[in-house]
Amino acid sequence: DDAVRRILRVKWRNRMLRQQPNRRQPPSARSGVGKARETPGGVGSLEHRYVAQEAVRKSMILLKNKNSVLPMRKKSKVLVTGNGADSMVRQCGSWTVTWQGHVEEHQGLQGHDTRSITGSDDYPPTFTDDL
Template identity: 50%
Template sequence: MGLFENPLADLSLVSQLGSKEHRELARGKAVRRSLVLLKNGESADKPVLPLPKKASKILVAGSHADNLGYQCGGWTIEWQGLSGNNLTQGTTILTGIKNTVDPETKVVYKENPTAEFVKSNDFSYAIVVVGEPPYAETFAWLPGTEGQGVADVLFGDYGFHRQAFSALGLKTVDQLPMNVGDPHYDPLFPFGFGLTTTPTKAN
């Protein structure tokens, strides 16, 4: 690979990093296609997702919902990751949701809402970015800088895909490493698991 002969990166293309074209590619090819839908409502007859864009009030909760650094995770700006929105260009999941819903839909963000707060506010829907929503469970991995891609799928502009990873969810840490074909292969959700959805027209 020539790494010893040329150990430093070629900096001539640095100006293209984070360009609009690269971010659109990440949003479409990486973020939208990496979302996995594990559960969609209490029954197949009453799916929760995709969410309608027209709603009176939506709660968005979780520490990662409005934090680009947390969305990117480790091995990005620093190897363990950083918190904050001033680290790089991008769109948080919260901003993506606000950009997607109807202008009359009120979007409320609360990092750690109490049960009393949720009950007293008459929300149409609650989107929990970190944690497990009660009826629709979506796994977003680390969407990086393009949180808009998460909103694209949650609100039905694009559909969910099946997971392309060896396993999602270990039953015990003793299963590591675990890949398809291993004698001990027994994940919570095997390779190819996931509910698919089809894109919906404006709703």
């Protein structure tokens, strides 16, 4: 409920809920689908990306920060593992890939010593002592 409330609040502030749609157009045309990069302020525009980033910042929840792991030091080692380690679709869901643009999987970890170990469901990844 809280997440929905925050999304609706952002939409209200950006006048997305106040506009009357043109009923003569199909729903896809009214919502801006396919026009995101053509229309300033449209879905997928730079303005909406900033709003989405702010929503993500405000909605992140840290469940446990044992031994003060966060914020991460620049010299810290990060292990990204599993069969979805290099898959934006598996990490974020397929809906995030197209309208937000392409982002490298480990872009958020720049400056950190990262290692990616991937495996299939049949062959799990192998770990080494230095990880």
